Amino acid sequence: MKYLFLALSICVFAPVVSAHRLVRLYDVPHGSLMNMIEDGYDIASVDMRSGYVDILLPERDIDQVALLSYDYEVLPREWGELLPENTDNAGYYYSPEENWAFWCSLAENYTDLADTPVTIGQSYENRDIYMIKMTSSIPGDKPPIYFSSLIHAREPGGNSVLIDFAMWLTSNYDGGDTRAAYILDNTTVYFVPIGNPDGYEYNMPNGGYHRKNMNFTLGDGIDLNRNWGYMWGYDNYGSSPYPNDPTYRGDSAFSEPETQVQRDFIEEIEPIAAMNYHSSGQWLIYPYGYEENTYTPDHTTFVEWSAVMTAENGYFAGTCPECLYVVNGDQNDWMYGGNEEQGIMVFTPEVGTSWWGGQNDTTVIEANCADCRPMNIFICMTVPEFVGISGESEIGIEPLLALNSVYPNPVLSTASFRITSSGSSNVNVSIYDTSGRIVHSFGTGEFAGGTSSLTWAIPGEVPAGVYIARISDVAGNCDSRRFTVLR
Secondary structure, rough: HHHOOOOOOOOOOOOOOOOEEEEEEEEEOHHHHHHHHHHHEEEEEEEEEOOOOEEEEEHHHHHHHHHHHEEEHHHHHHHOOOHHHOOOOOOOOOHHHHHHHHHHHHHHHHHOOOOOOOEEEEEEOOOOEEEEOOOOOOOOOOOOOEEEEEOHHHOOHHHHHHHHHHHHHHHHOOOOOOHHHHHHHOEEEEEEOOHHHHHHHOOOOOOOOOOOOOOOOOOOOOOOOOOOOOOOOOOOOOOOOOOOOOOOOOOOOOOHHHHHHHHHHHHOOOEEEEEEEEEEEOOOEOOOOOOOOOOOOHHHHHHHHHHHHHOOOEEEEHHHHHHHOOOOOOOOHHEEEEHOOOOOEEEEEEOOOOOOOOOOOOOHHHHHHHHOOOOOOOHHHHHHHHHOOOOOOOOOOOOOOOEEEOOOEEOOOEEEEEEEEEEOOOEEEEEEEOOEEEEEEEEEEEHHHHHHEEEEEOOOOOOOOOEEEEEEOOOOOOOEEEEEEEE
């Protein structure tokens, strides 16, 4: 990915001696996984569908892994650490400096769509935590949508996804995919690309293993995704009270400046939806995470949306206990249930199959971005109408004629349109793109009244984008509905 945007000089570094390796344990029952979490093992990834768990171990302890599972393998070194040649520059991922350069360059090249990065607060070691605001100059009610990554310092895959999505929005706004124009004309998109700048900076010369922030007062940092205020410290499985454990939650909710900064900014902008990116495992996670079999009032909507979001990429969707394990004090649960004014439709995608896999292979990063881009588009296209904000002005609508629904929406291959008329009339039905061009016309035909349906098998040459179905009759009655075509 990086080579698409930045010209990099190649540097050679002295080898870094690795002290840890990722090890994959097979045939691990869920009860054993919970015991490993309670015992403080560093869990990198879980796939209970395939029956394996990836853990990070000191190399000196690998010969003892048979105590956990008789069936295991040591994973490639580049999956779990920054290789010597990538020390200080993150390989094909974006280092802290390259992140800043990218977002500044984006604002410079697309002044009408992207603002210059703005600092929203400082980290434990007084590094800037910044955000980027993106929207078009078209006025209107534009609800905020929130994207974040790298709250865990060793998970750069989500950061690449944010960069990819920002590039997709800007490069398609004036042509290509009409959904980009719809999103920026009807929403305000905020990016917080590095939620843990101290840990990410530390990882550059130190092998890339570090997960937590750099508050080493009691141990080796605080897990920032266990430090949020909703159900903080609910139990010792979903977070740890022990300072050297990977999921140490800190000594109080919001004890860390990094979580305070994001909390305050979220409360300021009041987003209606959010995508908080992590890696790895190819999951799409939604609230609640703090307890098994505990669901939000919007659970049905989460299930329905995630089914569409994962239809093409094969990610497994569910709450954190359904996908991985219980987690308390995390960002998702707080954004949805932190107080009565939250209720944010929030998801955590777990990108790819490793932390640093792809550092020397751009095809891995590009594939991860391709998997996640449709999910980002879907949430930005869907959530405005979910909260009752319509992006289309329908003029001249009379109850005598109605286009009641488009199903499914979004549509992959065939769309159905439900029409209601109070009496017999000649009705014309046409499909338009957002520029007003007719993409398909059913023509004018006699309609006997009552309710009926039309179907459209969408030709392969019709691109992904936003379309409008419109009906009208000779008396001047009309109605329309917007829908999305996915490819």
